[in-house]
Every structure is written in C-alpha cells, then in structure tokens.
Amino acid sequence: MNKNNRILKFTIDDDDKKIVRKFLVQHKFSSSQLHNLKNKGGLIFVNHKQRHFDFKMKPGDVILIIMNEEEPSDLIAPMYGPVDVIYEDSYLLVVNKPHGIASLPAKAKSGKTMANLVKGYLLSKKENSTIHLVTRLDRNTSGLMVFAKTSYAHSLLDRILHTEDFQKFYLAMVYGQVEPESGLIDLPIGIDPDVFYMRNIDHEKGKASQTVYETVEKFSTGSLLKLKLLTGRTHQIRVHLTAIGHPIIGDDMYSGKVDSRIDRQALHCYRLNIVHPVTKQLLKLQAPLPADMVMLKSVLRGEKNG
Known part of the structure; x- marks a missing residue:
C-alpha cells in the first residue's frame, strides 16, 4: 500500500486542529480537495476506524486519508518514449527535458510533449496518470521539470513555488x-x-x-x-x-x-533545490549540461x- 500516492498518514500533535475538517484545512487541503474527498469516494480513518469531517481527534491519534481517484484528462493522450527521471517518489516526479519538445500541448497543436510522455510513463507503472505540471520550460530550453503526482502534492508545491523553498x-x-x-x-x-x-x-x-x-x-x-x-x-x-x-x-x-x-x-x-513539502527533506537535484551546450x-x- 505504501506505493499508493493516494494514501496520506498523519499523527496528531498537541498543536494540530482536532476536528478532522479543520485539521485537513490546516494541512493545506483545498476546498475542492475536501469536496472530492467527501463526495467522490475518498475515505478517512482515525485509529483504523472510518470517520467523518466532524469527528474530534486527540493527540497521538493516527489519521489515514485515502484520496479519491483522479480522472485523467482526455486532452493529454499518453505517449511512450524515453523519460529521463532525475527524482521520483509518491508525491513528485522530476524529469530532465531535452530541447525541442514542448512542456504541454498547445491548443491548436498535437504532437509529443513532456506531458504526453510523462502520462505514458505513469500509466506504464500503473500509477495515477493525471498530469499536474508544476514547472514548465520553453520548447527549446532543456533541463529540470517538476510534475506533481496528485492534486494535493500539486497544491503544496504551488505554495512554495516562488519562495526560497x-x-x-x-x-x-x-x-x-x-x-x-x-x-x-x-x-x-x-x-x-x-x-x-x-x-x-x-x-x-x-x-x-x-x-x-x-x-x-x-x-x-x-x-x-x-x-x-x-x-x-x-x-x-x-x-x-x-x-x-x-x-x-x-x-x-x-x-x-x-x-x-x-x-x-x-x-x-540545471539545478533545483526543493524543500519537499511533505517530508521536509531538502532535495538538491541536478541535470548535466546537454551535449550541444x-x-x-x-x-x-x-x-x-x-
């Protein structure tokens, strides 16, 4: 189960909010994520018992949140080809984009983009293949690009995107x-x-x-x-x-x-320094200078x- 990026686990501290809904808001769940958790098949367990948003927890309780399944967009078709993975865990995927390939499909253009390739890569691993692009690069710029694996991870990364983290x-x-x-x-x-x-x-x-x-x-x-x-x-x-x-x-x-x-x-x-929004570990990621440069x-x- 630990490979499943839809599962989030927290232990309640003294200074955490104790009502489930308030706890989730404190931990940066957006209103749409709360709505989907409640209405689209998400589950909440406290100490292995299923609970609702109004349940009151106490310090030391363990809350397990199983996020709802995300529906991948049909606008981005999966495509298969090499993906140079620099870092990957349950929350994010960092790839080294070659020059000459766009980050996302343009409205009027079809063709292979990093979003298509990453969708194919995630599908081949039987993972959630909803594309959450955190950073993009121009077609003819190369280097590190960040994708989030879930909407929750995306919202956490968005919050720190233009900060020292x-x-x-x-x-x-x-x-x-x-x-x-x-x-x-x-x-x-x-x-x-x-x-x-x-x-x-x-x-x-x-x-x-x-x-x-x-x-x-x-x-x-x-x-x-x-x-x-x-x-x-x-x-x-x-x-x-x-x-x-x-x-x-x-x-x-x-x-x-x-x-x-x-x-x-x-x-x-060539380099990203990211304080991981979930583990708080500092990721120092690098992509070597490409051959043409x-x-x-x-x-x-x-x-x-x-």
Whole structure:
C-alpha cells in the first residue's frame, strides 16, 4: 500500500486542529480537495476506524486519508518514449527535458510533449496518470521539470513555488561579457504589443520580474552565466538578458540573429533545490549540461572539437 500516492498518514500533535475538517484545512487541503474527498469516494480513518469531517481527534491519534481517484484528462493522450527521471517518489516526479519538445500541448497543436510522455510513463507503472505540471520550460530550453503526482502534492508545491523553498537555477551562454559580472535584473515583463507570443520590458503594464545572475566563465565573444529565478514569468531569462544587451546565444527570437554554432537558445535548467513539502527533506537535484551546450562552450573557449 505504501506505493499508493493516494494514501496520506498523519499523527496528531498537541498543536494540530482536532476536528478532522479543520485539521485537513490546516494541512493545506483545498476546498475542492475536501469536496472530492467527501463526495467522490475518498475515505478517512482515525485509529483504523472510518470517520467523518466532524469527528474530534486527540493527540497521538493516527489519521489515514485515502484520496479519491483522479480522472485523467482526455486532452493529454499518453505517449511512450524515453523519460529521463532525475527524482521520483509518491508525491513528485522530476524529469530532465531535452530541447525541442514542448512542456504541454498547445491548443491548436498535437504532437509529443513532456506531458504526453510523462502520462505514458505513469500509466506504464500503473500509477495515477493525471498530469499536474508544476514547472514548465520553453520548447527549446532543456533541463529540470517538476510534475506533481496528485492534486494535493500539486497544491503544496504551488505554495512554495516562488519562495526560497523552491529554488530554480539555470545556465545560459550569452553574447558579450556582462558588466557588472553579477547582479540582479529587476525589470517588469509584459506581452509584446506587436507579437503576442513574445514578451518585452513594460514599465507600465508589466509584471514585476527578478533574475539574479552571476558570471561563471568569460570567453572572448561571450559568457557563461548562472541564473536564479526569483519570479516565474514567460521567457523571463531570455527577455531580461536581451534587455541588458546580452541575449542568449542561439535565441533568434530575441537576439534577431541565427547562430550557426547551436540550433536553439543555449539555456538549461540545471539545478533545483526543493524543500519537499511533505517530508521536509531538502532535495538538491541536478541535470548535466546537454551535449550541444558542452560543444558550444568548447567552441567559445577556442577549441576545435570539444
């Protein structure tokens, strides 16, 4: 039974709420999760006896919650192919996304996305295959992506997404040498009025956006930067680096030029530090630099062949 991510177990402490419903709210169950637990087949046991929301518990009691079955969306069809799993437990799945594949299906497009592949992966393991995307990456950005395995885990992760308990780090190779070598880019990002799928710096209507950067290595024509996202806007790193005059190499959408050295933006989510919302363990997860960015780094260093 312990493999079943629908089962949650708590021991009641002195400072926990004692009425079952209030306890669940205290432990971040959303109103829709409470509704589904009550009306869609969820079960609550206290000390092995089935109980209802109004039952009063005492310290030391053990409450077992069996969440209702989740109905997977038909909008995301399962597809089968390689999934590079970096971390997995009953609550979350972290994968290393290759470049050239979207995170989620677009409304008008069909085709393989990470959501389709993860659904196929979970089905092959006979697990709940409802897709709960916690973080997404642009099609041509590679690296770590987080999926929650249940709506409860999703809501817990959402609460910490833009806090110090959920830190996202990227590596990018940019044109030129950034001065100063490290700093904070704090510029609001809005939708480009001319091209709806692009973003730009918009001091009037844009949303607050912060990216911390640090130069890791300098080259004669470029730099390798480490970046930490403090907010999560669409295209944030790409727009911010362009705004300070150092667009990402290969990012033809924002740099305005095609680069023969790499066929996508040289941007990779290489590290996540997540305080696990259930176990409270600090997860330090990493995805190695992909081959095309390793090759680009070698070229920038002036070597002939990597």
